[in-house]
Amino acid sequence: MASIQIEKLEKSYGHVSVLHGVDLNIEDGEFIVLVGPSGCGKSTLLRMIAGLEDVSRGEIRIAGNRVNDLHPKDRDIAMVFQSYALYPHMTVAQNMSYSLRLRKIAKEKIAAAVSAAASKLGLDPLLERRPKALSGGQRQRVAMGRAIVRQPKAFLFDEPLSNLDARLREQMRAEIKKMHGDLKATSIYVTHDQIEAMTLADRIVAMHGGVVQQVGSPLELYDRPANLFVAGFIGSPGMNFLAATYSAGSVILANGTRIALETVPALAPGESVTLGIRPEHVVVVNDGSGMQATVELVEPTGFGIILHLSLHGLPFKVFTLDRGALNYGSQISVRFPSQYLHLFDSSEERVA
Amino acid sequence: MKRSILPTIAHRLAILCYVAFALFPLFWLLKVSVTPNDLLYSEGVRLWPSRTTWDHYAFVLQHSAFPTFFKNSVIVATSTAVVVTVCASLSGYALSRFSFRAKYVIIALMLLTQMFPLVMLVAPIFKILSPLGLTNSLTGLVIVYTAFNVPFATFLMQSFFDGIPKDLEEAAMIDGATKFIAFRQIILPLTLPGIAATLGFVFTAAWSELLFALMLINGNAAATFPVGLLTFVSKFSVDFGQMMAAGIMALIPAALFFLLIQRYLVQGLTAGAVKG
Ligand SMILES: Nc1ncnc2c1ncn2[C@@H]1O[C@H](COP(=O)(O)OP(=O)(O)O)[C@@H](O)[C@H]1O
Numbered sequence A: 001m002a003s004i005q006i007e008k009l010e011k012s013y014g015h016v017s018v019l020h021g022v023d024l025n026i027e028d029g030e031f032i033v034l035v036g037p038s039g040c041g042k043s044t045l046l047r048m049i050a051g052l053e054d055v056s057r058g059e060i061r062i063a064g065n066r067v068n069d070l071h072p073k074d075r076d077i078a079m080v081f082q083s084y085a086l087y088p089h090m091t092v093a094q095n096m097s098y099s100l101r102l103r104k105i106a107k108e109k110i111a112a113a114v115s116a117a118a119s120k121l122g123l124d125p126l127l128e129r130r131p132k133a134l135s136g137g138q139r140q141r142v143a144m145g146r147a148i149v150r151q152p153k154a155f156l157f158d159e160p161l162s163n164l165d166a167r168l169r170e171q172m173r174a175e176i177k178k179m180h181g182d183l184k185a186t187s188i189y190v191t192h193d194q195i196e197a198m199t200l201a202d203r204i205v206a207m208h209g210g211v212v213q214q215v216g217s218p219l220e221l222y223d224r225p226a227n228l229f230v231a232g233f234i235g236s237p238g239m240n241f242l243a244a245t246y247s248a249g250s251v252i253l254a255n256g257t258r259i260a261l262e263t264v265p266a267l268a269p270g271e272s273v274t275l276g277i278r279p280e281h282v283v284v285v286n287d288g289s290g291m292q293a294t295v296e297l298v299e300p301t302g303f304g305i306i307l308h309l310s311l312h313g314l315p316f317k318v319f320t321l322d323r324g325a326l327n328y329g330s331q332i333s334v335r336f337p338s339q340y341l342h343l344f345d346s347s348e349e350r351v352a
Numbered sequence B: 001m002k003r004s005i006l007p008t009i010a011h012r013l014a015i016l017c018y019v020a021f022a023l024f025p026l027f028w029l030l031k032v033s034v035t036p037n038d039l040l041y042s043e044g045v046r047l048w049p050s051r052t053t054w055d056h057y058a059f060v061l062q063h064s065a066f067p068t069f070f071k072n073s074v075i076v077a078t079s080t081a082v083v084v085t086v087c088a089s090l091s092g093y094a095l096s097r098f099s100f101r102a103k104y105v106i107i108a109l110m111l112l113t114q115m116f117p118l119v120m121l122v123a124p125i126f127k128i129l130s131p132l133g134l135t136n137s138l139t140g141l142v143i144v145y146t147a148f149n150v151p152f153a154t155f156l157m158q159s160f161f162d163g164i165p166k167d168l169e170e171a172a173m174i175d176g177a178t179k180f181i182a183f184r185q186i187i188l189p190l191t192l193p194g195i196a197a198t199l200g201f202v203f204t205a206a207w208s209e210l211l212f213a214l215m216l217i218n219g220n221a222a223a224t225f226p227v228g229l230l231t232f233v234s235k236f237s238v239d240f241g242q243m244m245a246a247g248i249m250a251l252i253p254a255a256l257f258f259l260l261i262q263r264y265l266v267q268g269l270t271a272g273a274v275k276g
């Protein structure tokens, strides 16, 4: 196991710049999740760490050693591909042992490592099969097995679960987390799914447009998103945003409603801001004291209900556990508890 | 569910018609090769002669230079097939996987070579090979055939390599393989159907090539079998029986060759590599 440092890392394809200076310090044994929308450069970053893409500028260090110009085979890292990339002409056992055979490890040791990994992943009865005779979930396990037999310096995962159905994805997610608890291996996991990021990560790296937006624990990103992008990306259903104007310790919404803030941000009066609040933090009140809103759509999730509201003509979502009869067109009133308010300035950075 | 049997029958019948149509010349070859000379013109058009004979075969094997032609053809076709396939595997891999500056220029040039009618090139090629002592030699033929087959074979192999996911090589490199080991242990085994197809294609092309064989070779010593067949045509007559017997025998190695490679021609070896 090893730590990984990334410094001012840039990547461009010809004139197209894909990563614009990424800095990241990954501790030994940490589980890092790179999350962001499709095309933001997550895979590119991961593949650069693996050595599959050249570094345009900047530096990557694994266990303190600069690896920029090292061939992937000499970096001693394992990777699980989104497509699994199993060798079709080899059996499951041969797939799993390939890296060890390339290293000319003794036959008995290889057999022991393969059978240990196989029993950990429940692959024992499948060892002599070819990938083509496996289900998607089994292939995914073989891909994991191929990575863990090696005990590499670090594990890289590129959206390993995105080809599985929802149930299996949930199950594998838990297994990956459990496996990380056992192996304590430095892991970098790429996903566009914020739930996967929240549930798996020690620290999340939220990326957008080739730039790291925020690095922190899942709850840090949830509680204190650094900017509008992270606020909107983390959490489901997504955070509500309302345009507002700052005015001495409170904000004034477009419709004139004044909302008091808990802390006083460093803003000039009259500055335009964006107010954010998560659907699950909005309180539905019955005494008519809050803001009036019209229910436009009701989405029961079983656990709770997502209400799509029209708040003075603006779309707005509320998540509530109250199963009361809330129907299309009915009027309700909502309140924003001040401890749950997020405030972003005109450059989209968090101010409160 | 009740399935109508009519479409199946029509389908089978269509295939049968096609096979009969395609194989009929071969049947005629066989028929003439076993027809005695005195019956060839006297019996009219019949599907099978009233009397058959192996005389033509015996004559061709014992009294003609056919065994030499045969041996020459095997040498030329096999060497060409092997050399072309090795070259085309490497160049096809390069075109499929690497990006380099002159890539599209090279592709354009290779396409260009496929556009000329070969007849135009006979004279210049003779002019080039003659001072090198490569006319009237099997080596010369192999060189010319290789040159003409490599471009197409390269495109063929490239398309096979394109069909193999890049992830597989990357996974192999991460597993600790060099680029070359990944090529040899992962990509090449998966390309066996492509290699077999290329081998077969080039072998048949070289086996039946006539133009260059005729122009670059004179005399029996280095003649290949298509040239040899022409020796059965004399100024005054064509000895059809012997010619057809030679033709039948010339089919044997090509048939054997395909029998040998047909198990690799079966597609679907890459199934299960990626996704589910
Ligand atoms: N070989 C390439 N040539 C040019 N652009 C590329 C290449 N590979 C990726 N890109 C671009 O880089 C950006 C980031 O891609 P990628 O890292 O795969 O995104 P992600 O994995 O976050 O979805 C995309 O906009 C993509 O179009």
Ligand SMILES: [Mg+2]
Binding pocket: A042, A043, A044
């Ligand atoms: Mg990706």
